[in-house]
Amino acid sequence: MTLTQLKYLIAVVDNRLNISLAAEHLNTSQPGISKQLKLLEEELLATIFVRKGKKLADTTPFGDEVIFYARKILQDTNNIGLLGQQLSSVDEGVLTIATTHSQARYVLPDVIKTFKLEYPKVKLELKLGSASQIKEMVQTSEVDIAIATDLLELQRELVLLPAYNWYHAIIAPLDHPRKKDFKRLTINRLAKEPLVTYAFSLEPDTSFSETFENAGLKPNIVFAARDADIIKTYVNMGMGVGVIAGMAY
DNA sequence: TTCTAGGTGGATCCGGGGTA
């Protein structure tokens, strides 16, 4: 097994299982990739791809595992390459952070501003995603760190450091007919309202979905978006009551 | 039937290791 084989494997996966496309991106030949993938499968005594005729239709469960570790190995290899640079200049390099739209918009600007003043030569890369996407980015070492919520399930596998409290806020238009009721708002009452919230709140294992699940209730989500500003826009249109991250409010 | 995409065999190139 060689790093080249793993590089080819990931390139094929990232190019919609199209070997020709992967070869084009890697500036190499299609037969070369085809041959190396075959050799890799022969060495592993198992198939990585499901082949439909001559085309790669899908990856096998075994292949998914191989791909997972291949990504990890390539990331680690890249990290080894960066080690030399980091040794010679501890305040240089690239710091990749996975985070949510809300954190990126409302929390990180001040943090990044301070960081950049202290480490001006460090290039910051933000990768935005939902909790599950962030989880995957951390697990595959695609990012250096993640700043997010709803990752408590990972505390057995990763180092989790509490940074600050993050809460949900309920928002509604100023002229909302039941505005007064919101002062004594309960989860039962909230479940009856049409809700506008984050798209990732619909995913299982988020604090949002768990709160409703624990109460034996199902939220009536009428609209979901990735960005708090979009949610506010639709709440103002009267589409429903908004549930957004509360730090900035 | 034609086109597209993947597989195969053989030739060539290149880098690394061994040896004189």
Add this chain to the structure above:
DNA sequence: TACCCCGGATCCACCTAGAA
């Protein structure tokens, strides 16, 4: 240090299979 050998990577040409 120069030369030789070996193995891996790549390319080219051609074949095959499947879809339209």
